[in-house]
Amino acid sequence: MYHSDEIILAGFGGQGVLSMGQVLSYAAIIDNKETTWMPSYGPEMRGGTANCIVIVSDRRVSSPIITKFDSGIILNQPSMEKFEPAIKKNGFLFYEESTVVYPPTRDDITIIKIAAIHEAELMKKKQVANMIMLGAFLEVKPIVTMDSVLKALKKVLPERHHHLIPLNEQAILRGKELALQQLHLTI
Amino acid sequence: MEREIRLMKGNEAMAEAAIRAGMKAYFGYPITPQSEVMEYLFEQMPKRNFKVLQAESEVAAINMIYGAAGSGARVMTSSSSPGMSLMQEGISYIAAAELPCLLANIVRGGPGLGTIQPSQGDYFQAVKGGGHGDYKLIVLAPNSVQEMADFVFDGFKLAEKFRGPAMILSDGALGQMMEKVALLPEGSLPHTVPAWAATGKPANRPPNVITSLYIEPEKMEMINHTLQAKYKQLQKEEVRYEDYQTEDADIVLTAFGLSSRICQKAVDLAREQGIKAGLLRPITLFPFPEKKIAEIAETAKVFLDVEMNAGQMVEDVRLAVNGKKPVYFKGRMGGIIPSPEEILHEIEQISEQVLSYQN
Numbered sequence: 328m329y330h331s332d333e334i335i336l337a338g339f340g341g342q343g344v345l346s347m348g349q350v351l352s353y354a355a356i357i358d359n360k361e362t363t364w365m366p367s368y369g370p371e372m373r374g375g376t377a378n379c380i381v382i383v384s385d386r387r388v389s390s391p392i393i394t395k396f397d398s399g400i401i402l403n404q405p406s407m408e409k410f411e412p413a414i415k416k417n418g419f420l421f422y423e424e425s426t427v428v429y430p431p432t433r434d435d436i437t438i439i440k441i442a443a444i445h446e447a448e449l450m451k452k453k454q455v456a457n458m459i460m461l462g463a464f465l466e467v468k469p470i471v472t473m474d475s476v477l478k479a480l481k482k483v484l485p486e487r488h489h490h491l492i493p494l495n496e497q498a499i500l501r502g503k504e505l506a507l508q509q510l511h512l513t514i
Numbered sequence: 515m516e517r518e519i520r521l522m523k524g525n526e527a528m529a530e531a532a533i534r535a536g537m538k539a540y541f542g543y544p545i546t547p548q549s550e551v552m553e554y555l556f557e558q559m560p561k562r563n564f565k566v567l568q569a570e571s572e573v574a575a576i577n578m579i580y581g582a583a584g585s586g587a588r589v590m591t592s593s594s595s596p597g598m599s600l601m602q603e604g605i606s607y608i609a610a611a612e613l614p615c616l617l618a619n620i621v622r623g624g625p626g627l628g629t630i631q632p633s634q635g636d637y638f639q640a641v642k643g644g645g646h647g648d649y650k651l652i653v654l655a656p657n658s659v660q661e662m663a664d665f666v667f668d669g670f671k672l673a674e675k676f677r678g679p680a681m682i683l684s685d686g687a688l689g690q691m692m693e694k695v696a697l698l699p700e701g702s703l704p705h706t707v708p709a710w711a712a713t714g715k716p717a718n719r720p721p722n723v724i725t726s727l728y729i730e731p732e733k734m735e736m737i738n739h740t741l742q743a744k745y746k747q748l749q750k751e752e753v754r755y756e757d758y759q760t761e762d763a764d765i766v767l768t769a770f771g772l773s774s775r776i777c778q779k780a781v782d783l784a785r786e787q788g789i790k791a792g793l794l795r796p797i798t799l800f801p802f803p804e805k806k807i808a809e810i811a812e813t814a815k816v817f818l819d820v821e822m823n824a825g826q827m828v829e830d831v832r833l834a835v836n837g838k839k840p841v842y843f844k845g846r847m848g849g850i851i852p853s854p855e856e857i858l859h860e861i862e863q864i865s866e867q868v869l870s871y872q873n
Contacts, residue, residue: 349521349692352521352692353521356519356521356694361694362521362693362694363691363692363693364521364691364692364693365687365690365691365692366690366691366692368547368630368686368690388693388775389775389776389778389779389782389854390775390776390778390779390780390853390854391687391691391693391772391775392687392772392775392776392851392853392854393779393853393854394853394855395855482521
């Protein structure tokens with residue numbers, strides 16, 4: 328039996344949802360895994376929401392288009408409404424606390440609430456909220472190695488932003504801590 | 515050969531592969547969802563050895579391709595559905611003049627201006643001619659970012675071997691999605707200017723004339739015979755397909771491009787339930803793997819063709835099956851991508867109705 332992780336990442340345009348997915352995908356190929364990154368483009372995107380499906384697998388990914396997900400990383404209310412029902416039973420749902428007004432209610436999945444924007448503001452760089460979310464996800468689902476994630480950041484971030492890599496790394500580590508705290512609260 | 519691994523969008527992978535395949539010039543006009551091709555090429559042009567030109571229209575772009583191909587250069591254009599429609603006249607001329615070139619259609623939902631979402635609605639246009647007259651394109655249908663890159667090399671090779679236009683028929687999703695791609699190195703597809711090219715007449719040979727105009731019908735018929743002989747040879751030598759578990763399959767899905775990826779998942783899901791499903795994916799849409807499908811029709815009980823259109827390739831599947839077995843069709847139109855579960859549902863229904871009835 329092969330292993331595959333199917334993840335939906337969704338939020339507003341500008342929150343870094345697509346690049347968060349790319350970091351995950353790039354880390355996967357550095358780890359010698361198979362991956363697809365499938366963005367939404369077109370009418371949905373023009374309405375202000377952005378999402379991408381990332382699949383990380385031991386073997387060649389069949390369909391890049393899927394409707395049920397092992398995990399969701401959700402950064403706004405419309406995406407929560409759309410994707411909460413699409414998480415598989417026993418799956419994981421990570422969401423950003425301040426942008427999701429009505430928290431998810433399902434009891435057959437693990438829900439992890441992260442105050443990513445608040446934490447990013449404490450770090451004086453609002454843009455790293457996405458990396459805090461990614462860190463939280465990786466703490467619970469270590470599907471790629473941290474080493475590869477750091478290498479992937481270099482590939483995904485344009486060169487003019489490379490001086491921000493240490494800050495992004497810090498954000499990922501902070502996300503991991505927050506997820507750990509949340510998990511203890513849940514259990 | 516050492517390949518370089520990258521994570522790339524299908525459109526970018528195709529553009530990068532074109533540079534590495536020794537493309538000398540690209541002429542095009544932007545249109546969603548394939549604009550990244552020209553964007554990528556423009557970004558790379560100052561650093562590498564090729565030319566890109568944004569024409570004033572698709573009609574101009576394809577005629578620039580005609581001219582540059584006539585001079586023996588390795589050339590390429592790409593567009594998406596409405597833009598590709600505009601190019602059809604020029605493509606017919608290029609086929610008649612027997613010039614190699616590579617075209618890529620990153621198909622979006624139609625008809626009309628349609629939508630920018632992925633579709634396979636241009637199968638007929640690509641495979642059955644598209645422009646006027648009796649000509650064919652060599653049509654390659656990738657289903658991954660890797661193949662978006664690899665088929666650039668294959669497309670140039672086939673176009674040059676058979677002296678005619680080759681097309682990569684893809685769609686908006688394959689163009690926009692990112693996957694791992696292993697790129698061949700630059701210089702791995704050498705090119706020399708062919709003897710027939712119009713490069714300026716030296717004193718010691720007769721002029722090389724590039725034309726598609728032959729007033730005398732006898733001459734025109736001869737040209738047609740030449741073209742048809744090539745298409746026959748292609749059908750004999752260059753058919754490509756991917757066979758996924760059809761050997762013991764009761765129900766065989768047929769699908770190309772993106773649909774075949776979705777069908778592969780549906781086949782896996784069906785197998786988990788004990789339904790013997792398989793998938794035959796034509797890689798070359800022309801030449802079409804008709805022999806292989808006829809062969810499968812001997813052992814399979816039923817076919818299910820899946821496309822993102824109203825049913826186009828299914829006609830060729832039916833011709834190949836030739837009434838031996840029932841051929842069902844499932845399609846979504848207008849830019850909608852079917853889900854694996856939707857296809858699974860179709861497989862379940864057919865297997866309940868047809869397979870249990872037959873047993």
